[in-house]
Amino acid sequence: MLAYVQIVSVPSADTPGACLMLHFDNRRYLFGRIAEGTQRTMVQRKVSLAKIRDIFLSGAIDWQATGGLLGVFLTLADLKAASAADLEQVNAKLRSRGKQDTKSVPAQLNIHGGKNLVHMLATARRFILRKALPVHPRELRHDPRSDESKAEPDYEDENIRVWSIPVSVTPLKPSASEPHSPKKRKLGPASDAEAEPEQDLAEEEADQRIREAVVKDMFCSKWNLDTLREMKLKDVQLPAKIFIRNDQGHIEPYDGPDPSSSSCPDINVLVRLPWPAAKIERLPPTSPAQRSMCYIVKCHPRRGKFNVEAATKLGVVKTDFKRLTMGQSVPGADGTIVTPDMVMGAQIDGRGFAILDIPFPDLIDPLLQRHEWSNPEIMKGIDTMYWILSDDITVSNDDRVQQFMKTHASIKHIILGSAMCPNVPGLESPTSQLIKMNGIDPQRFPLPVFDTKPRSDLDKELELIAEVGRPGLQYQLAPRATFITDGVVPVMDTKRPIWELMTYAPQALERASAARNAIAAPSFLTEVEKSQHDLPSPETEIVPLGTGSAMPSKYRNVSATLIRVPGWGSYILDCGENTLGQLRRCFGYEGADEVLKDLRAIYISHLHADHHLGTVSVIARWRQLSLPADRKLAIIATPKYQDFVREVQSVQHLSGERLLHVTLRSTSGRPMPGTLTKTSFPDGVDPEALGLPRIEACFVNHCYEATAVVLTFPDTGLKIAYSGDCRPSATFAELGRGAHLLLHECTFEDELGGDALAKKHSTLSEALDVGRQMRARRILLTHFSQRYPKLPVINEAALGTEEEKESRDVDVLFAFDMMRLKLGEFKQAKAFLPALRELLQEGEKQEEEDEE
Ligand SMILES: [Zn+2]
Secondary structure (H helix, E strand, O other), X not given: OOEEEEEEEOOOOOOOOOEEXXXXXXXXXXXXXXXXXXXXXXXXHOOOOOOEEEEEEOOOOOHHHHOOHHHHHHHHHHHHHHHHHHHHHHHHHHHHOOOOOOOOOOOOEEEEEOOOHHHHXXXXXXXXXXXXXXXXXXXXXXXXXXXXXXXXXXXXXOOEEEEEEEEEOOOOOOOOOOOOOHHHHHHOOOOOOOOOOHHXXXXXXXXXXXXXXXXXXXXXXXXXXXXXXXXXXXXXXXXXXXXXXXXXXXXXXXXXXXXXXXXXXXXXXXXXXXXXXXXOOOOOOOOOOOEEEEEEEEEOOEOOOEOHHHHHHOOOOHHHHHHHHOOOOEEOHHHOEEOHHHOEOOOEOOOEEEEEEEOOHHHHHHHHOOHHHHXXXXXXXXXXXEEEEOOOOOOOOOHHHHHHHHHXXXXXXXXXXXXXXXOOOOOHHHHHHHHHHXXXXXXXXXOOOOOOOOOOOOOHHHHHHEEEOOOOOEEEEEOOXXXXXXXXXXXXXXXXXXXXXXXXXXHHHHHHHHHHHHHHOHHHHHHHHHHOOOOOOOOOEEEEEEOEOOOOOOOOOEOEEEEEEOOOEEEEEEEOOOHHHHHHHHHHXXXXXXXXXXXXXXXXXXXXXXXXXXXXXXXXXXHHOOOOOOOOEEEEEOHHHHHHHHHHOOOOOOOHHHEEEEEEEEOOOOOOOOOEEEEEOOOOOOHHHHOOOEEEEEEOOOOOOOEXXXXXXXXXXXXXEEOOOOOOOHHHHHHOOOOOEEEEEOOEOHHHHHHHHHOOOOEHHHHHHHHHHHOOOEEEEEOEOOOOOOOOOOOHHHHOOHHHHHHHOOEEEEOOOOOOEEHHHHHHHHHOHHHHHHHHHHHHHHHHHHHO
16 A cells, blocks of 8 residues: 655745645545645646545644635546546447446545535635535534544544644544544534534534535535526516417527516516525624634554464464454364454554644644644654744744744654745746746746745754655655655746747747837837827736636646826726735735735626636735725625625635725626626715726626726826626727726637637637727737637738728737736737747647646
8 A cells, every 4th residue: 555645845936835746546635734826736746636535634624724715626626526437438439338337436525624524615606616526625623533542533534543633722622422433423414512612502503514514505405596486477586587488389498587676577487496505695603703613634554564473373274364363253273262463463553644734823722732643542653744834934933833842852753834935936927937937028027026935944853853844745654654755846046947948949038139129229119109199008017827727737826917107196906816825926915015005906807716816815915915094905706795795704814894895786687798887886985086097897708797897097098998707898899998908808819619609709800809999909808718828810900901900000919827927028028929929839748748
């Protein structure tokens, strides 16, 4: 049996959390924090999620520790669906040959964690719909070993035993029921006894059952997306999708008067009922928990070696050997009884490791004082301790932690904390590409910010027993306990991309140099000045932070674009997972804080997970910056998303009073694509006095309540239009008429028009056509589905006739992650396109060779 634990991610801008994968042949486990960016790191490291059955979350249940979890679910559900489809093919083949089906894929995921785990998952019910992946949360709300004499684990399976160690400032009480049977714990929620009077326990338990039911509904329900129920129109409860049978008997969307209106006709309609979990408007109350979860994990002990010689000497017949190894006594020579201990070596302890997670400095003492660390029975076999530390916690300046390590000097201490680990590029592929693009056009592609030296030193004595964690480091538990460094990911050689550029793509460099000369020519500058003299706010900077679709991929992160408008501050348009990390990689930690200090609004176009899983971290960081107390951050979104942001505050501090919910509502009660929204501000708020641009939006054809937005800055007249995800929208084109900047999705290339229609996205030419109708001056295309970034060829006809193009002075560019583009410099950027195209073609060739 081979078992090892491997560091998957160490804290960096790309991977804010530290996470470990425990590997057994038959299944895998994740331990630690599943922060934003975890899944993308796994893609980069070629670590598969497929065999994961259990995730043990360490630390507190907040967005810092769990922000990547929802993305992991979605990917796992896709993987499961794909493998189920494969399996069905295999089974069909078997059946056709008259054979039996093979076993189905065991598809379920257990999530273990501390207080608020179920609540946190339930907050996602508005955007995680029924998935092919049953998720079972196991929230530990009591102390499984408040009785210090107990040494039993609280989780056990065929591979491992786990001791969950909850840490809190005030001690937790034991569960009302007997807490020591893992089976029992799995059956029902345990009560929370943290300083709460006895009579509240029943209520708390009832609340927890409601949350559990919601989560069960999200992941395991039999609800069918295609079920339509027939009912009287007047009985329909909104929101619901309403359909009607037309004269031919075909089903089509109903667009008549609302059920609530007085002109509501007395007819039968078909209703697609909303997802049942989504109907729960409010979850039972809870509050952020100042707690952490730590773990001790061990393999099972193994039996000692069987001594064949001794058994033979005692007269045991060969056929009885097996019974002895199974613990049974057998007859020996002359009627004696041979017991297993007479022929078996001593039992070999299972090896193991511990995870000590310190999310808040206040928890250091209670964590170090836990009795498990000094219980020889529990600690037997523990060779390694992984320390997961939040941003402001270091080892070098904390005597208590240092002393603890020195007391456990026979154990290797591995430190995973951002204050200790250097901010190395955690995603080598996009970093390498950005460095090469910098070699082509340094104005548009500034170098990413990183450092490679550990940030804080350990003293001589500690150096012998502790080290800063490196991704890929393995600690093997079985067959023999040992560290394996072969897989350690070397610190990225950031000079190599330049060498590759010079060696493999010299033509790209030649073209880049030609572009540099061309844009420096006085005639070019005169021409630019002439054609865009009326372009307002040319210093406006556009920074695409994520330009891919669906899920974080190797080269492109999920949707987010930063716009910095001089005099008006910064705006984030959609905010996919790890937008904060992308900002930090782009501007450095301090630079990102400076950008955030200037942040005025975050706009979320729709509820697909790839467009908003980064919002909570951005808000959380924003509130930590020293800003005047009356500074507000606007969240521009439809009601459902606003509800999510309000609700997530029950498990995460976000300074809700400083958030300004600017809600995009339907005027009719039904958000029909093509209709305008009403932009509503909280009561008593004067939009004029807020210093925000004019915000106009319309519903677009993509998913329920999907919107596109237009921001107009009154002093200069600057108009920025952003599509979100959608089929081409005439209403949006009308709303954005005369936009100086259009950001439009173009998920599919023109050949894939059918996919675009089916998945409700736009093709490249459709996006350009919206720009033509809008008469947009500068168009930046984004949201690409391809694996390797390309520069597609533009169908110029879609942009309009030559005269039209000439008269409106239009330029089109393609967005790349971490590009920095000024509104007034599209023409300069365009000059480098031939060089970029050359570079990307060469890159694609190399990528294909690497894959082979
Ligand atoms: Zn979408």
